[in-house]
Amino acid sequence: xxxxxxxxxxFFKPVDTLxxxxxxxxxxxxxxxxxxxxxxITIQQMALNYVLQNKMIDHVLFGVETLDQLNxxxxxxxxxxxxxxxxxxxxIDVIEEHLLNPVNWxxx
Numbered sequence: 001x002x003x004x005x006x007x008x009x010x011f012f013k014p015v016d017t018l019x020x021x022x023x024x025x026x027x028x029x030x031x032x033x034x035x036x037x038x039x040x041i042t043i044q045q046m047a048l049n050y051v052l053q054n055k056m057i058d059h060v061l062f063g064v065e066t067l068d069q070l071n072x073x074x075x076x077x078x079x080x081x082x083x084x085x086x087x088x089x090x091x092i093d094v095i096e097e098h099l100l101n102p103v104n105w106x107x108x
Contacts, residue, residue: 012043021106024096035088041079048073049081050089 015029036046051060064070098104 019106022099025094025099028092028094031092032089035085039085039088041081041085042076044072045076045079045081046085046089048076049079050086052077053081053086 015026015033018026018029032046033043036043039046041049048060048062051057062073064073094100
């Protein structure tokens with residue numbers, strides 16, 4: 001389920017800007033930020049490579065609005081990434097799993 005959380009682009013926003021109803025997820029976002037910092041990679045690099053290198057995922061689809069964004073994603077996908085980083089991410093146990101699915105998010 002954490003992979004779905006990563007794929008939604010949700011953690012690209014500053015933790016302090018989360019709506020109140022998503023505040024339980026702050027702790028997990030901070031853990032992800034810590035993993036990225038400890039491994040000297042960006043959140044973008046970590047998110048993209050987490051899904052690209054996951055053997056359970058056959059295809060990855062991501063959207064871009066500009067050629068620059070596409071180039072950034074291509075460069076990010078070439079970041080050295082190992083199973084140790086994936087294992088650190090997989091160790092995060094999100095208790096509030098229902099909040100990982102945007103269909104459960106309040107719109108106000």
